[in-house]
Amino acid sequence: MDIVANTLLAAGASPAMIHSLAEIPDFTPQAQALCVNVGTLSPSWVPAMKSAAELMVKLGKPWVLDPVAAGASGFRLNACLALVGVKPTVIRGNGSEIIALSSVSCSIKGVDSAHGSMDALEAAKSLARASGSIVAVSGAVDVVTDGNRVVAAHNGVPMMQKITATGCAVTALIAAFVALDPSHPLEATASALSVFCIAGELGMDLAKGPASLRMHLIDSLYGLDEAALLSRVRITDL
Amino acid sequence: MDIVANTLLAAGASPAMIHSLAEIPDFTPQAQALCVNVGTLSPSWVPAMKSAAELMVKLGKPWVLDPVAAGASGFRLNACLALVGVKPTVIRGNGSEIIALSSVSCSIKGVDSAHGSMDALEAAKSLARASGSIVAVSGAVDVVTDGNRVVAAHNGVPMMQKITATGCAVTALIAAFVALDPSHPLEATASALSVFCIAGELGMDLAKGPASLRMHLIDSLYGLDEAALLSRVRITDL
């Protein structure tokens, strides 16, 4: 939660972290977007997550799912599948997570042993078509798809994977971007991925390891200007 | 919890974080002060918070309340009001939080749309008189009141608001200060706010963004000496 909240604050968003089912009805309508992250999932959180997501859908507002370690247990996979059923605007995961979700949602089997990027891409397209969500797969190259169109975001540095919860942070940033442009979720998602990864590139110029990269990434995100962004951004259609 | 615990350690205090009702009777008497923070509130925590606060009052020891996002839901507001009923030594919040608490505790209405500092100041004085607590309102200028006397602490830098949980951290620091001087809670509160904000000013001289400010703030708090403190402190009576 720490890096997620600090990422959102650095980007100009206004985060609040809510766990309790009891405050969903009052609090959720005040949010412009919802990010549901199943990271350290507790059973009591699942109804709160589902209720908040359903309320956002009812209000016509965007919500984004981070299916952390979706394939790691049946409990976790079932929770994620129930959430996918509430029609997230965007689902963002790594290759393994998207493949795990896709192979159940779309009745494909046998992909456990091969999580290469093309496998993940096909899984992402299937999941996007089955769920109606934009699906983003993080990796050396991030891919974003609505099931037909596929966009690749090429920024980032490998050391970002050595910082815990950078994936969670970028999913929350996607929620903030989609809040600002809810009618273009694919573009908003690709933009958020690029902006976060460019902050990582700028941070890497100053970093001596993953902990200083974490600091410089957030500082760079806060200080990012349009010129630096435009000179570095690499988004392509696949 | 991370920045809260590290703030306390840097200031020379000895923090412990306890969630469970089951260990309040054994653990709480060992503490010199208690800080109750409703940040990511779960229903099961409320009885533990109330029990710990009641025990501190019974033992004649100070306890401090951080009513995070008090107005964001009925669940949260009710939890905060129940805690205010246990007579916190100090309540520290931002303007909106203090106004939310005050408008219910003191039967004032219609302040939701105007959270300027003078509104918050009147709300703080009302809340202090109704609760018997010292009330502190964080903002561009921090104000501290016992319902009659009002003290303003003028230190700090705006970027501190771009770091998650700096408010939580300073509330915990207030608890540490009040532990050392329980008979002067207003002065202890104003001092804690000043010390934390001066550490922020010193950190800002080295910071390139909110993440490096966070680091330099804690480092500066750890290294703060009396000379630096006295040359910078700005506390005035209002």
Place this chain on the structure above:
Amino acid sequence: MDIVANTLLAAGASPAMIHSLAEIPDFTPQAQALCVNVGTLSPSWVPAMKSAAELMVKLGKPWVLDPVAAGASGFRLNACLALVGVKPTVIRGNGSEIIALSSVSCSIKGVDSAHGSMDALEAAKSLARASGSIVAVSGAVDVVTDGNRVVAAHNGVPMMQKITATGCAVTALIAAFVALDPSHPLEATASALSVFCIAGELGMDLAKGPASLRMHLIDSLYGLDEAALLSRVRITDL
């Protein structure tokens, strides 16, 4: 959890944080080692911790216990004792924690008021003999014992105690080291303590306070090479 996960990532391990009993049967068999940390203990976590530990023992895989604040409450002490009964490969705590566990497990009394290193050492040896675990005591000098042999690890800097959860982080690192060399848990434990503390020494050369030490420690751990390690390591038999 933040510094624990980032420590493991910096060291080349692959952490996952699981709270829920429901996913122990699916997830735990995928882990090469388990670290159980009772830090902010909630009652619902205890059965999950016990179940995960039992499963690791059944699978013949190592697991490590961090009995945080074991003596702070009866609830916490009972939870720790129940976990000790599941035969951890390693128990790592500070002097007070090891003495608290040892005085109950081994029916010794009256050590509450004197937690000097020799008291802790005798407590550690008793606990190791009673539990069958390797017991490590952190302090100015770290000691590791199987009940007979005692090894001392002399690296580290005092300021590491001013960073919250460095103890938790090194316990997790011990789990990672024991995963790689499960048949030599004493040596793996002493090595993990040394490596973490050497990273602290290297970080201290650059640090200006506890927050920058935290950053530089993780960076140094990530960048640690064999030459730096060998020139600094100080492990002796007692």
